[in-house]
Amino acid sequence: MTVAGKETPRERYRAQLRAEIKERAWEQIAAAGAPGLSLNAIAKQMGMSGPALYRYFASRDELITELIRDAYRSLADTVSAAAASGADLAGLGRALRTWALDDPQRYFLIYGTPVPGYSAPDDVTAIASEIMGALLDAAQPAGTAADTPDAGHPDTPLEAHLAEHRQWAADHPAPPAALRRALRFWTRLHGILSLELAGHFTGMGLDPAQLYENELRHLTP
């Protein structure tokens, strides 16, 4: 960071202000959810007039799109960092939960209720498969059949399906069993996590941490 290089003071200031706008945007989203995001409200909170923000973002939609991108990026970095530090699947799972609890609305911006008309920018699919790639790296060593002769051969219809469509993991060359493991890891943890973040377990009097840890312990099969 702080490469400075060709960065003029004006560019630095621009980047700084863009960053502050995003920060305030995240605060607003945390306080009222993404649909309540308002450029005018952000401007007011920053002590400037509404139209001023249009120097930094072409429209409200562009700002939201950027926030979504940043959310994906942040999650990918978190997962990759955990994987790089030698964490196993369970470790990645804990990193995921920590990241989600850190800002629930950021999690929901990625995995929450979709807005019927809107669809995420194309380039986030690349980041999404980067995330799945990190999961696959961690799923592989412990993969059920990773070191058996048949490692590359699917033994269930689902594994066959997954092996045929590998775009979601940027054509990662993991054995089918690992593909299945990684995907199941993701869907199961998302199940508990999204219910936790929405407060459903609290309403039921249950401890989400215990449910989550228990699910982590049963990832192998």
Add this chain to the structure above:
Amino acid sequence: MTVAGKETPRERYRAQLRAEIKERAWEQIAAAGAPGLSLNAIAKQMGMSGPALYRYFASRDELITELIRDAYRSLADTVSAAAASGADLAGLGRALRTWALDDPQRYFLIYGTPVPGYSAPDDVTAIASEIMGALLDAAQPAGTAADTPDAGHPDTPLEAHLAEHRQWAADHPAPPAALRRALRFWTRLHGILSLELAGHFTGMGLDPAQLYENELRHLTP
């Protein structure tokens, strides 16, 4: 239905119009998501003026609250009906998916991104535990230790936790293993389902139905 009884024509008309307002509300939610729900827009679509709706709902919030209640009720009825017709856990799972696919935004109104300030009305927790009760009924016969002498004794910390806090299932007297099974059933299927409804699998080129069926097949452990 059609009990008529003491129902005056005026009451009948009122009930009918209330129902039509709700129908239009669901259409709007399906088209633009819950945050885009507007009383004025509903009125316009029904060919009447905005203020007219205030004869039927005290406020926008009251309408939404009612829709949430109806969504819970509809899901509870669906699950109960499946259970009553002798479906096993997998059968309930398929009923759940059918119900969700029938109106994704209705599913998200219950299980989707929470609005930071808002909390669901108190009485829906009763319906929520009715749902869990139906799951437990179906989870019990096939419960791992349902007919062993130790049926009532938890054999994991999680089962102990679940057995101590049974409010979420209206104090249903199921053995701990069944509690764990039912809860896991719910969180895992919700994981796949919510990702499917949000379109994440489509973006990945995967077939949600196969993932779902595969997960259903692995519910026993």
Add this chain to the structure above:
DNA sequence: TGTACATCAGTGAACGCGCGTTCACTGATGTAC
């Protein structure tokens, strides 16, 4: 069966608000000679 009254559905005007966005303009900051 007919009249007098009460109930209630629906209207139209109005209030106050906040939204996204555009536009012409001021004033400060940087660049070129």
Add this chain to the structure above:
DNA sequence: TGTACATCAGTGAACGCGCGTTCACTGATGTAC
């Protein structure tokens, strides 16, 4: 080092819009005698 010009951040007024909600009122429907 100083002047002339271009760049660009930010302002304030304005546009058009839709929102939730209130209020006084009209007109139809039901009720009581």
